[in-house]
Amino acid sequence: MSGMWLSGISSEAEGMESWRAARTTQLNDVLSLRTAVRDLSQDVAKLALLNQALWELLRTKLRLTDQELEQMAREIDLRDGRADGQITAQAVQCPSCNRINNSKHAKCLYCGQLFEKPIFG
Numbered sequence: 001m002s003g004m005w006l007s008g009i010s011s012e013a014e015g016m017e018s019w020r021a022a023r024t025t026q027l028n029d030v031l032s033l034r035t036a037v038r039d040l041s042q043d044v045a046k047l048a049l050l051n052q053a054l055w056e057l058l059r060t061k062l063r064l065t066d067q068e069l070e071q072m073a074r075e076i077d078l079r080d081g082r083a084d085g086q087i088t089a090q091a092v093q094c095p096s097c098n099r100i101n102n103s104k105h106a107k108c109l110y111c112g113q114l115f116e117k118p119i120f121g
């Protein structure tokens with residue numbers, strides 16, 4: 001009788017320990033995600049700053065206009081067939097070996113053929 005009672009306590013303790021371990025894992029996951037989001041936010045802020053600096057430099061040195069920038073952005077946006085304000089990767093077929101590559105690559109991963117157009121997507 002007392003053996004059953006003790007084994008009940010033991011399994012309850014094991015259950016609590018298992019719950020604690022799962023909870024610790026969840027908390028560590030949340031902390032990792034927070035760190036990743038913070039790092040990504042910093043990366044985006046840095047890229048936005050560099051983008052702005054590049055644009056202002058080009059606008060000044062080459063006498064470009066904001067309208068020309070917007071027109072180019074619209075053209076690039078449409079390369080994937082959707083006007084969604086995003087640049088997304090797409091599959092491209094290598095004109096030399098016919099294998100499929102990601103449009104983010106400037107040359108074929110298989111044969112090294114340089115692609116004419118897709119530079120970043």
Ligand SMILES: [Zn+2]
Binds near residue numbers: 094095098108110112
């Ligand atoms: Zn190729």
